[in-house]
Amino acid sequence: MSLEQIAAIEEDSVRILQEMIRIPSVNFGEGKGDEKAVAEYVAAQLSEVAIESELIVAGENRISVVARIPGADTSRPGLVVHGHIDTVPADPADWSVDPWSGVIKDDFIWGRGAVDMKDGCAQFLAIARGWKKYGYTPPRNILLIFFADEEAGGLYGSRWMIKNRPEIFDGYSEAISEVGGFSVTITGGHRLYWVQTAEKGLSWMKLTAKGTAGHGSFINRDNPVTKLTRAIARIGEYEWPIRETKTGQKFWSKIAELVGEKYDPANPRPLQKHIGGAARMMGATVQNTSNPTMLEAGYKANVIPQLASAVVDGRFLPGHEEELLSKVRELAGEDATVEMLVRDKALEVDFDGPLVQAMCDALHAEDPEGVPVPYVMSGGTDNKALSDLGIIGYGFSPLKLPADLDFFALFHGVDERVPVDGLKFGVRTLMRFLENC
Secondary structure, eight states: OOHHHHHHHHHHHHHHHHHHHTSOOBEEETTEEOOHHHHHHHHHHHHHTTOOEEEEEEETTEEEEEEEEOOSOTTSOEEEEEEEOOBOOOOGGGOSSOTTSOOEETTEEESTTTTTTHHHHHHHHHHHHHHHHHTOOOSSOEEEEEESOGGGTSTTTHHHHHHHOGGGGTTEEEEEESSOSEEEEOGGGOEEEEEEEEEOEEEEEEEEEEOOOEETTSOOTTOHHHHHHHHHHHHHHOOOOOOOOHHHHHHHHHHHHHHTOOOOTTOOGGGGGGSGGGHHHHGGGSSOEEEEEEEEEOSSTTEEOSEEEEEEEEEEOTTOHHHHHHHHHHHHTTTOEEEEEEEEOOEEOOSOSHHHHHHHHHHHHHOTTOEEEEEEESSOOTHHHHHTTTOEEEEOOOBOOOTTOOGGGGTTOTTOEEEHHHHHHHHHHHHHHHTOO
């Protein structure tokens, strides 16, 4: 493909991202979301270059888009390239720009979804359009999916599709998606590209304390609010032990090597100072976590209720789910019962093999000084759902970012934005990868 054609695809990705941001697709959770307009936009962009797609309807206005791009070798297992078209809400009063404007300001594209993850969707869409316009056939079959409902667990998106339309994924063995391939500049000016090879698991738990109802003016030693607060204080303040994962060992070892310090598997925290704002997220990837997030009790100021409840957001490292659950129950003790509300698996795959090598080669071709490293993500992606079908997933939607940008703060944050040049870098890198994987 010529340099002029590649440049045209880069510009197309900028246009698409701006236009996608301008179509609100907010997911409020609890089934309240609307991806219809943005899904129809994606389908129209594909149709414009004669790429057929299917709109998958999982509920009212809960729509995903699927397109198939035939490869040169159809005997090979295919690759799923997937993103999500929903976003979390945004309050315009908190932003310095209209979160639905898609405006270009200070060489960034601003708006809700700019990094989570309409940027990746714009890259995928622009590349598919470019291939079709310029007559390029990728080496293997590509299944291009734009999922609904990722921000609320995928019940109307990836989870729904796995359960109700699993045949869509027949013949596909690997996948790439969000939150990977982006750059982080560490101490010494070393530019690392973080490829996501592991995700923490999820346990949302409800704690319920029972007691004796009564008048608020009486002495009550069986107050469920008191019991509950004791339990959640123990859980929220518990210092989880540090646990080493395969991915974590490779990540922190590389950091230590580059900055000239020692990696201690029992305590990698001294190395966190070298990764800037990313330390907030990475600090949560060396241990399990348990954060109380919701409380409910009572209905009147002078009435002691019979019940009080709380929700705890628990996240566990690969291989440490039972440790999380048993310790939370132990910390709750006799003060509260523990009920599982939502559970999702942890994932971890090796940072080697032909697909990973293709990622590293693509990154090195665009940035010879860049250092690809695997990392553990504290949250999760739609790769969890695909893993139920045996599809191996990675986070790889590349971006080259300014050294002083606190990238992780932009996820679900105020003034979400992505650099124009970084987006274009990602298009070139992703295209190299897809054309050589």
